[in-house]
Amino acid sequence: MTLKYAYFPGCVAQGACRELYMSTGAVAQALGIELVELKKAACCGSGTFKEDSQLLEDTVNARNIALAESLNLPLLTHCSTCQGVIGHVDERLKEAQQTNPDYLNQVNGLLQKEGCSPYQGSTEVKHLLWAIVGDYGLENLQERVTRKLEGLKCAAFYGCYLLRAQKHIPFDDPYNPQSMENLFRSIGATPIDYRGRTQCCGWPLSSYATTQSFKMAGGHIQEAIAAGADCFVTPCPLCHLNLDSRQPEVERVIGQSLGLPVLHLPQLIGLAVGISPRELGLERHIVSTRPVLEKLGL
Amino acid sequence: MQVIFKIVRQNLGNSPTIQDYTLEAEPGHTILDCLNRIKWEQDGTLAFRKNCRNTICGSCAMRINGRSAIACKENVGSEVARFNQGVSGRGNDSPSPDPHPCEIPVITIAPMGNMPVVKDLIVDMESFWMHLKAVDPYVSTAARQVPEREFLQTPEERSRLNQSGNCILCGACYSECNAREVNPDFVGPHALAKAYRMVADSRDQQTAARLEQYNQGTAGVWGCTRCYFCNSVCPMGVAPMEQISKIKSVILDGKDDQASRSIRHRKTLIELVKQGGWIDERQFGLRVVGNSCRDLRGLVSLAPLGLRMMVRRKFPMSFESSDGTATVRSLIESVKHLDNPQQFETASETPEPVGG
Numbered sequence: 001m002t003l004k005y006a007y008f009p010g011c012v013a014q015g016a017c018r019e020l021y022m023s024t025g026a027v028a029q030a031l032g033i034e035l036v037e038l039k040k041a042a043c044c045g046s047g048t049f050k051e052d053s054q055l056l057e058d059t060v061n062a063r064n065i066a067l068a069e070s071l072n073l074p075l076l077t078h079c080s081t082c083q084g085v086i087g088h089v090d091e092r093l094k095e096a097q098q099t100n101p102d103y104l105n106q107v108n109g110l111l112q113k114e115g116c117s118p119y120q121g122s123t124e125v126k127h128l129l130w131a132i133v134g135d136y137g138l139e140n141l142q143e144r145v146t147r148k149l150e151g152l153k154c155a156a157f158y159g160c161y162l163l164r165a166q167k168h169i170p171f172d173d174p175y176n177p178q179s180m181e182n183l184f185r186s187i188g189a190t191p192i193d194y195r196g197r198t199q200c201c202g203w204p205l206s207s208y209a210t211t212q213s214f215k216m217a218g219g220h221i222q223e224a225i226a227a228g229a230d231c232f233v234t235p236c237p238l239c240h241l242n243l244d245s246r247q248p249e250v251e252r253v254i255g256q257s258l259g260l261p262v263l264h265l266p267q268l269i270g271l272a273v274g275i276s277p278r279e280l281g282l283e284r285h286i287v288s289t290r291p292v293l294e295k296l297g298l
Numbered sequence: 299m300q301v302i303f304k305i306v307r308q309n310l311g312n313s314p315t316i317q318d319y320t321l322e323a324e325p326g327h328t329i330l331d332c333l334n335r336i337k338w339e340q341d342g343t344l345a346f347r348k349n350c351r352n353t354i355c356g357s358c359a360m361r362i363n364g365r366s367a368i369a370c371k372e373n374v375g376s377e378v379a380r381f382n383q384g385v386s387g388r389g390n391d392s393p394s395p396d397p398h399p400c401e402i403p404v405i406t407i408a409p410m411g412n413m414p415v416v417k418d419l420i421v422d423m424e425s426f427w428m429h430l431k432a433v434d435p436y437v438s439t440a441a442r443q444v445p446e447r448e449f450l451q452t453p454e455e456r457s458r459l460n461q462s463g464n465c466i467l468c469g470a471c472y473s474e475c476n477a478r479e480v481n482p483d484f485v486g487p488h489a490l491a492k493a494y495r496m497v498a499d500s501r502d503q504q505t506a507a508r509l510e511q512y513n514q515g516t517a518g519v520w521g522c523t524r525c526y527f528c529n530s531v532c533p534m535g536v537a538p539m540e541q542i543s544k545i546k547s548v549i550l551d552g553k554d555d556q557a558s559r560s561i562r563h564r565k566t567l568i569e570l571v572k573q574g575g576w577i578d579e580r581q582f583g584l585r586v587v588g589n590s591c592r593d594l595r596g597l598v599s600l601a602p603l604g605l606r607m608m609v610r611r612k613f614p615m616s617f618e619s620s621d622g623t624a625t626v627r628s629l630i631e632s633v634k635h636l637d638n639p640q641q642f643e644t645a646s647e648t649p650e651p652v653g654g
Binding site for chain 2: 010011019048050056060160173175208210248
């Protein structure tokens, strides 16, 4: 059976992390996963809508979910923040169906006024990581590996919203998640254990409290290097921006050169299933991914 | 069942060491029961705080299996299940960080974070209390005449204080707070949950002054990095990050985008979604950090980032609006036109008050 998802690309993958968009598409094609892109969807608010009002976050994302429901497909994210925000709205509204139908009616009333389909609570919101681990299966992924990533030491960087924004997450203990590490093993890479893998990258502070934000990022990068990592691998493009694109500034704040490449999750999978580094946009990073490719003999 | 407790021990100024204690324990035993038995039966030198044994006083907070929790609430059964999940989740080929054979489950115990260790599991909580004090955690009635009867509140007004009022000041949220780790001035989730309790209190006379205070720099609400750890570890369902969001929401209502960069960040994000459905990141940087060319230093600070992103072709040269932009814009405006958006709180997120 072909896996098929309503694909929510998010802002960053269409902007400063275009290589995430490219690599998700390439990996889906290689694994035979069909993605129907939600062209009418809108930004989840990345946790900021909620600071304005809960109703704003719930309404905009009820619309996003309803777009997937209209296709009768699960909504697929490839960003920890999008997942945590939209996934939590889905949890809240499903709960509201039972405990607070007036609130759900308010949300649906707003949607209907704009000619949108109402939220029904009939689908699921899942991250690409969960789709690969839970729907595709790591055994199947292992069978598709054409280039085992032997010797590559990968430090997972999960992102706060993937672990702690929802009340319930599949597969993982939020304090000791293993999905990423299990995925690394299934494609031949070696997971690195370090405390920072479940911590905040500092991105939400980066526009106005840069020193604090970069100290946070710098601590995690130093720790991963000390634990022997060749690269970070993250399921969150916002973490990628703070850890990769701001790494030169992070180096200045902590007074140490770092140079740790930060791969998006589908880029790592893509390397293992034989997709070329260029198709995965690996040359588009601020921190060169050359050392990773050299380690793999590419 | 047999359980190994790996306890991080430390004397003031010395490096920490890990000491193992093996104990026969039942699944229903609390972690505090086990620590008491270790202290009474095996090693009287082990130091930890404790008092009520009933999830009321908040004294016995510590890191249990990697996250801050109170020892009298967590039990051996659920911690062993957590350990087993970790072991089976790790697969067979991984080098186990644990030298013990897997048959005997391990529970690791460490002192809380973000506070210096005095001895073993006892931390110096001075900064925690100072930060609480910094938000003026008392209802102010100074400017008010004392009424003939009591200071009356409706049940609805009182119910707004339930969730934050349940805080037992155990320190679990403060211990895991990622923002506090890099910013010693940030007052922390416990203090800001209490701050919201004061802002929401219909009897308090200082709301406007409080909001100004909590809006300052990154010591107050804007210091939060939204890591969700406080919500996740709170043993009482206080959800401090939710309370921080509610304070931000009141502040945002009364300010425009020139008030500060942190406020401009929020306002701009919503404006850009209204404009394009998705966020045009080029404009986001220019408007938030460069303040639409009013902040030259901000603009200059963006230049190296923009240049290196252009060189690596990471800079988005174009922007494509969502096909649903007009609908989303209209939807956002409809929500904003509702005067008092109903703050929906699910039953489980708003626990009834505990104790007196």
